[in-house]
Amino acid sequence: MIKPLVATLLFSTLCNAAPVDVSKTDMAEVVIKDGNARISLPAEAKKALINWNPEFIVFDLKDYSESVLNLIKEVEPNGVPMAFIADLDNNGEKDIVLLGSDLHRQYAVALTKKDKTWQAVEIHSWTIANIKSTVLPKIDKSKSAESGIPLYVLPADGEHAKKLGKKIGVQVERYMGSASVYEIKDGKAAQVILQ
Secondary structure, rough: OHHHEEEEEEEHOOOOOOOOEOOOOOEEEEEEEEEEEEEEOOOOHHHHHHHHHHOOOOHHHHHHHHHHHHHHHHOOOEEOOOOOEOOOOOOOOOOOEEEEEOOOOEEEEEEEEEEEEEEEEEEEEEOOOOOOOOOOOOOOOOOOEEEEEOOOEEEOOOHHHHHHHOOOEEEEEOOOOOOOEEEEEEOEEHHHHOO
């Protein structure tokens, strides 16, 4: 009885997820077409993601508010709030950061490549009930309230980026809230603290 219930819940969640495909070019890609984001991963990267958490699904672009999408466009004109591609550990290989959830929690996870091996590195996790229905703080009091996923990921900038030097940090942020920055170090995520 429980297995069919879990399968139904997982299916309904997957129907509102950004598709993650196997890349034809063996490179990580984020493509936006007709307002939809499609994520492509090398086969080994997708396998590492599934091994880390087989229930993990990437958030859908349509579950973000206009305010969050506009904020991302200001920072990264071709960016999306739930993924970015960069060489996180400065080893010459492109890695990808994904933001999504399973049936219990939300996660920021990096898929990193070192010596031709992909590894999933959990960066941070949350438990936000009904995350897609989160009412966001208003900047402009004359506009109506917006709801949507309040979390997003970006490459670190400012003082954090300076501290990391050639490495690219992962900035995990809540809309109109604080940001935390992490670096990928020895296969683990470590928070970057400014002194």
